[in-house]
Amino acid sequence: MIHSRGSVDVKRKRDNVKKYGAVNLKKKGQEGDKRKRDVDRRKQDVDKRKKDVDRRKQDVDRRKQDVDKRKKDVDKKRKSAGGKRKKGVDRKRKSAGGKRKRDAKSKSAWNVKERNKKPKDSRPLRGAGERERNERPGRDERWKKFGAGKSKNVRLKPTGLEVKRVIPGFDLCTITIKELPTDATRVEITNIFREQGMDDTMFQLVSCRAEGNSQVAKFLLRAEEARVMAIGLEDLEFRDNLIKFEVGDNASWGSMTASSQSTDQSKTLTAIWSIPSAAMVATYSTVNEAKLKAKALSGRIIDGRKISATMNTRPNGPAARYWVEASIKLTNLDPATEPYEISAIAGTHLVRAIKSNTYDLEWFLSWLKQTLEREGCIRGSYQTTEIGGNRMKAVAKFNAHDALQRAAAILERGAHIGLTRQGPTPQVIVPTEHNYTISIPKLQYQAQKAQWDAMTEGRRGKKAFVRISEKKNGQVVIFVQGSDQQEIGPLKVRVEGLVAGERLDAEHWHNSFSQSERALRQKVSAGSNEVFLSVDRRLHALRVFGGSNDVAAAKLRIREEVQRLALMEYEIPIARQSVRFFVATGLQILKDALGEDNVTLDVASRACTLKLKGGDDAIQHARKLVEEAIAAASDGILPSAEDNEDGAVCPICYDTASHPELLSCGHSYCEPCLRHYLTSAATSNKFPLVCMGDEASCNKPISIPIIQRYLTKQRFNHLIDVVFSSYIQSNPQKFKYCTTPDCTQIYQCDTGNQFHKCPSCFSEICSSCNEEAHEGMTCEERRIQSNPAEQERLTEEWAQSNNIKRCPSCNVLTEKTEGCNHMACRCGAHFCWICRGVFAQGTIYEHMNTAHGGFYGAAVANQNPVPPVQHQQERIRIWQDHLNAEREIEAARRRAEALRQGEVERAAAEAARRRRIAEQEEEYRRIAAQRERQNRHWEEYAREQQRRREREAQLAAEVARREAEKKNEGSFCAIM
Known part of the structure; x- marks a missing residue:
C-alpha cells in the first residue's frame, strides 16, 4: 500500500487558507468598525471644541462689557479688592501656618522647626511678599554693591534697580593688601576697613587670591579715601602678621597694566x-x-x-x-x-x-x-x-x-x-618713560593679526608706539610704550578695545556654551585662524575677535547654533513628590508660556522628567517652577492653577490674574504679564522698576531677587548696564564721558576739582567747559583758541575798529600810518587804500585822482567801479570757487567709492552666506544619500538573509519529506 504525501499537504494548505483568511477578514472588519468609532469620537470632540470656542467668545464679550463698568467704579473696586487681597493673603498664611503646625504643640516649637529648615525650602510657593520675608538674612546686602561697566563702581538699592550712588573711574583707585594669612576669610579681611569707621558702601572687595604662603586682597574705593586709609593702616598687624598696603591705579577687565618699567626702571x-x-x-x-x-x-x-x-x-x-x-x-x-x-x-x-x-x-x-x-x-x-x-x-x-x-x-x-x-x-x-603690557592668547592674536600689524606699522620710534612679543607658552604680550603720555593714552585705549573684542548680546548665548567652548570655537572658526571665540563665564556672554567680515560671519554661525539648540529637547529631572504640583498647575503654566507642544511631563519612566523645547529663558522658567514644586512639597501646600479666590485684577492686562504672582505690596500679576514686563524693561529708560498697581500709582519698587528669578543671568547683567546708562543720560550736568574717542570712562563734574585725569587714556579734562585741560587760560580763551572761525571773526572786528585792511592780493593785514592812498605790498601788488582795487604802478594815481578826487583823504568823488580787468579779487574768488568745486567733486567721488565698496562687501558677504548655505545643503544631501545607500544596503542584506532562511527551511522540509516517504514505503513479498 502506497500513501500520497503530496495530496495531504495540499489539503492542509487549503484548510489553512480558509481558516486564517476568514480570521483576517474578521479582524479587518473589526478594525474598520474601530476606525469608524474613532472618527465619530473625533467629530464629537470637534463639536465640543466649537461649543467651547463659542462659549469663550461669549465670555470675551461679557468681559468687554464689564470693562466699561469697571472703569466707572474703579476707585470703589480698588478699595474692596485691596481688602479682599489682604484677607485672602491672611487666610492663605493662616491655612499654610496651620498645615505647618499640624504636628507641633506650640508656636515656639514651630519656630525651632523653621529655623532648622533649609532657607531654600522655607519659602511659600507663590507669594513674593512672604518669599522675601523668608529669605536668608542679608541677601539684599549682596545687591547694595554691584559693579557694572568698566572702571565704575555702581551701588544699587536692593529694590527696583535704583542707582544709589556712582563712583566714576576718574575718582577710583585700588588698595592691595598683602601678607594675609591663607585661612583668612573675606569677612575678616573686610573688617579691616570697617574697624577704621568705613561703611560697606565706601569700599568693595574686588578679588582675593592666594600668592605663595599668603593671600592678596584687592579693594576698590575713592582715591582720597584710599590715601588716608593707606597712611592709617601702615604697620597694621593681622593675627600677629605685619600686613602691607599698596595704593595703585584703577583696574578693570581687559585693561593694560603698568609694568615695572613705568616705575623704577x-x-x-x-x-x-x-x-x-x-x-x-x-x-x-x-x-x-x-x-x-x-x-x-x-x-x-x-x-x-x-x-x-x-x-x-x-x-x-x-x-x-x-x-x-x-x-x-x-x-x-x-x-x-x-x-x-x-x-x-x-x-x-x-x-x-x-x-x-x-x-x-x-x-x-x-x-x-x-x-x-x-x-x-x-x-x-x-x-x-x-x-x-x-x-x-x-x-x-x-x-x-x-x-x-x-x-x-x-x-x-x-x-x-x-x-x-x-x-x-x-x-x-634710555628706557621708555611709560610702558603698559597685556597678554592675549596666540589664537586671538592670529585672528587679529592684520589689525595688530596696521597698529604697529610705522609707529616705532615715535612718542607712542606698540610692540608685540610672542612667547613660547602660547601667549602674546602687547606693549604700549612711549615718552608722551598724551599720545600713549589714546593708543592704549585702542589696544584695550582691540584686546576686549566684541561682546555679543543675549541673542547669541546659550547656557551650553559654558561647557562646550572648544567645540563651539571649532564650529564657528571652521578650522581657520581668521576668527577667535572666547566665553566670558562671568557675564555669560561670548566675545568674538577678528576682522569685520569674519566677525559678521561668525555671529551668523553662532546665531544659527543658538537657534538649533533652542529646538532641541531638554530634560529636567524632578522628584516624585513634585509630580503632583506639575500635574495640578506647573505643566499648564509652562504650556501657556512656551507653547502646548513644547512641554511634556514623563512620569512613566523610572525617573520623572520634564521635557521642554526652547532656549535659556524656557530653562530658567522651568527651573523656577521646579524650585517652587520642591517648596510646595516640603510645606504641604498645593496651589491650584486658578488660585485667585479674591478675583484680583492684573495691573498690566486688566484681567483676572491667571497663575497669580503676589508682590510684597499686595498686588497680583499674571505670571506671563510680569515676565514680559521685566524682560522688556531693557528697552526703556524708566527706572526703578515699580509696581503698576492702582492705575500705575502704587510705585512700590520690585525687589532684585524677584527680577532675577524671571531673567537669565545674561539678561539681568544687560539690564544692569541699561540702568547705569540711563542714569548717566538722565544726569548730563553731573556725569560726562571722557572726551577721548572709544574711551568709556566717566567723570563727575561737580567734585570741586578744576581738572580731571582719565585713568585709561590719561587725558586731562576741565570740569567747567568739559574740554581738554587749559592750564593758564580761561575757558573762553580756550574756546576761542580752538575755534578758527571765531578767531577770524575777532580779528576782522579788531581790524575794522583800528583802521586796518587786508591786501587784496595776498590777504595780509596792512596798516596805513601816513602818506597817500597808494599802498605797495611786499607781494608786489599796488592797491588803493580807499577801495582796495589793484592797479598797475603807472595807472594807480590816475585812478585815485578820478575816482576819489585826489591822492589823500577818504572821500569818494566818483562812484565808477574799478575796472574788472585790473581788479584781482575777482580772480581770487573764481579760483577759490574752482578749488571748492574740486573739493566737492572729490568728496562726492569718495562717498560714491565708499558706497560702492560697501555694496561690494555686502555682495561678498551675501555670496559667502549663500555659498555656505549651498555647502550646508550639499552636505545635508550627501549625508542623506549616504544614509539612503546604507538603508538600501541593510534592506538588501535583510532580504538576502530572509531568502537564505527560506531556502534553508525549504531544504530542511524536503529532507524531512524524503525521510518520511522512505519510512512509509511498503515492501513486496511473494506468496507461494
Whole structure:
C-alpha cells in the first residue's frame, strides 16, 4: 500500500487558507468598525471644541462689557479688592501656618522647626511678599554693591534697580593688601576697613587670591579715601602678621597694566662700553697657516684676559695698502702688551700694533660719575660692573625722566677735554618713560593679526608706539610704550578695545556654551585662524575677535547654533513628590508660556522628567517652577492653577490674574504679564522698576531677587548696564564721558576739582567747559583758541575798529600810518587804500585822482567801479570757487567709492552666506544619500538573509519529506 504525501499537504494548505483568511477578514472588519468609532469620537470632540470656542467668545464679550463698568467704579473696586487681597493673603498664611503646625504643640516649637529648615525650602510657593520675608538674612546686602561697566563702581538699592550712588573711574583707585594669612576669610579681611569707621558702601572687595604662603586682597574705593586709609593702616598687624598696603591705579577687565618699567626702571639709565685694550696683527706665510693659528689662539688667556683671534678683513681707506690676506687680528689684549711678547705666542715675528681702544679708565669712570651726579643722579644709585671680561656697565637712577634724557645726551657725545676725546663713546640705553603690557592668547592674536600689524606699522620710534612679543607658552604680550603720555593714552585705549573684542548680546548665548567652548570655537572658526571665540563665564556672554567680515560671519554661525539648540529637547529631572504640583498647575503654566507642544511631563519612566523645547529663558522658567514644586512639597501646600479666590485684577492686562504672582505690596500679576514686563524693561529708560498697581500709582519698587528669578543671568547683567546708562543720560550736568574717542570712562563734574585725569587714556579734562585741560587760560580763551572761525571773526572786528585792511592780493593785514592812498605790498601788488582795487604802478594815481578826487583823504568823488580787468579779487574768488568745486567733486567721488565698496562687501558677504548655505545643503544631501545607500544596503542584506532562511527551511522540509516517504514505503513479498 502506497500513501500520497503530496495530496495531504495540499489539503492542509487549503484548510489553512480558509481558516486564517476568514480570521483576517474578521479582524479587518473589526478594525474598520474601530476606525469608524474613532472618527465619530473625533467629530464629537470637534463639536465640543466649537461649543467651547463659542462659549469663550461669549465670555470675551461679557468681559468687554464689564470693562466699561469697571472703569466707572474703579476707585470703589480698588478699595474692596485691596481688602479682599489682604484677607485672602491672611487666610492663605493662616491655612499654610496651620498645615505647618499640624504636628507641633506650640508656636515656639514651630519656630525651632523653621529655623532648622533649609532657607531654600522655607519659602511659600507663590507669594513674593512672604518669599522675601523668608529669605536668608542679608541677601539684599549682596545687591547694595554691584559693579557694572568698566572702571565704575555702581551701588544699587536692593529694590527696583535704583542707582544709589556712582563712583566714576576718574575718582577710583585700588588698595592691595598683602601678607594675609591663607585661612583668612573675606569677612575678616573686610573688617579691616570697617574697624577704621568705613561703611560697606565706601569700599568693595574686588578679588582675593592666594600668592605663595599668603593671600592678596584687592579693594576698590575713592582715591582720597584710599590715601588716608593707606597712611592709617601702615604697620597694621593681622593675627600677629605685619600686613602691607599698596595704593595703585584703577583696574578693570581687559585693561593694560603698568609694568615695572613705568616705575623704577623707567628712570634708570644704563651705559655700556669696552674697557681699554690693545689690538695687533700677526702675518703668516700662507692663508691656511693663518687660519690654524687663529683657531688655536682664539679664547686663550694672556695676562688675565681672554683674547680674540680672527682672520684680518680688508680695511677701507689708506690702511688697505698694508693689508695681507694671510694675517690674523688679535683683540682684547692688555694695553701694556708689546709686539715682541705676542711674537713668541703667535709663532711669527711679523707682528705689529694697530689703532686700539686705549684710554685712562680711572679718569673715565671719575668723569662718568661726576657727569651723572651733576645731571641729577640719585646719590648711591651709581654702580659699575664688568661684563664678560671685555666690557663694563654703569647704571644710575634719576628722579625725573627729563634729567635722565639730558644725561644720556651728554654720554652719547663722549668724554672730552676741550675738543679732544679722552674716552670711549658708551652705548646708552634710555628706557621708555611709560610702558603698559597685556597678554592675549596666540589664537586671538592670529585672528587679529592684520589689525595688530596696521597698529604697529610705522609707529616705532615715535612718542607712542606698540610692540608685540610672542612667547613660547602660547601667549602674546602687547606693549604700549612711549615718552608722551598724551599720545600713549589714546593708543592704549585702542589696544584695550582691540584686546576686549566684541561682546555679543543675549541673542547669541546659550547656557551650553559654558561647557562646550572648544567645540563651539571649532564650529564657528571652521578650522581657520581668521576668527577667535572666547566665553566670558562671568557675564555669560561670548566675545568674538577678528576682522569685520569674519566677525559678521561668525555671529551668523553662532546665531544659527543658538537657534538649533533652542529646538532641541531638554530634560529636567524632578522628584516624585513634585509630580503632583506639575500635574495640578506647573505643566499648564509652562504650556501657556512656551507653547502646548513644547512641554511634556514623563512620569512613566523610572525617573520623572520634564521635557521642554526652547532656549535659556524656557530653562530658567522651568527651573523656577521646579524650585517652587520642591517648596510646595516640603510645606504641604498645593496651589491650584486658578488660585485667585479674591478675583484680583492684573495691573498690566486688566484681567483676572491667571497663575497669580503676589508682590510684597499686595498686588497680583499674571505670571506671563510680569515676565514680559521685566524682560522688556531693557528697552526703556524708566527706572526703578515699580509696581503698576492702582492705575500705575502704587510705585512700590520690585525687589532684585524677584527680577532675577524671571531673567537669565545674561539678561539681568544687560539690564544692569541699561540702568547705569540711563542714569548717566538722565544726569548730563553731573556725569560726562571722557572726551577721548572709544574711551568709556566717566567723570563727575561737580567734585570741586578744576581738572580731571582719565585713568585709561590719561587725558586731562576741565570740569567747567568739559574740554581738554587749559592750564593758564580761561575757558573762553580756550574756546576761542580752538575755534578758527571765531578767531577770524575777532580779528576782522579788531581790524575794522583800528583802521586796518587786508591786501587784496595776498590777504595780509596792512596798516596805513601816513602818506597817500597808494599802498605797495611786499607781494608786489599796488592797491588803493580807499577801495582796495589793484592797479598797475603807472595807472594807480590816475585812478585815485578820478575816482576819489585826489591822492589823500577818504572821500569818494566818483562812484565808477574799478575796472574788472585790473581788479584781482575777482580772480581770487573764481579760483577759490574752482578749488571748492574740486573739493566737492572729490568728496562726492569718495562717498560714491565708499558706497560702492560697501555694496561690494555686502555682495561678498551675501555670496559667502549663500555659498555656505549651498555647502550646508550639499552636505545635508550627501549625508542623506549616504544614509539612503546604507538603508538600501541593510534592506538588501535583510532580504538576502530572509531568502537564505527560506531556502534553508525549504531544504530542511524536503529532507524531512524524503525521510518520511522512505519510512512509509511498503515492501513486496511473494506468496507461494
